[in-house]
Amino acid sequence: MILHIGEEKVVFISDIITIMDIEKTTTSNNTREFLKRCEEKGMIKTIGSDIPKSFIVTMRNGKQTVYLSPISSATLNKRIMKETDDIRRILPNDRE
Numbered sequence: 001m002i003l004h005i006g007e008e009k010v011v012f013i014s015d016i017i018t019i020m021d022i023e024k025t026t027t028s029n030n031t032r033e034f035l036k037r038c039e040e041k042g043m044i045k046t047i048g049s050d051i052p053k054s055f056i057v058t059m060r061n062g063k064q065t066v067y068l069s070p071i072s073s074a075t076l077n078k079r080i081m082k083e084t085d086d087i088r089r090i091l092p093n094d095r096e
Helices: 029-040 073-090
Strands: 002-006 009-012 016-021 044-046 054-060 063-069
Touching: 002 063, 002 073, 009 054, 016 073, 029 044, 029 063, 054 073
Parallel strands: 044 063
Antiparallel strands: 002 009, 016 054, 054 063
């Protein structure tokens, strides 16, 4: 399953480590330091030209990437929930 995170970019849901709200989390020194180190290591990818509302940390094939997305963390989380709900509806229920 994939998640659209802005512009033409999608990521695999299984690769996502966390989705964070930029405004709420960058008040923490730890978060600012994390993002600064990721930027220094070239791990940050900005999606689009709008002001980022969230950042998504992914791990794929041992490589960590941080995406700055113009889509809010709440919207991204709702998309994930919809995807997983849709899958549950089409998979057979083995519990019966």
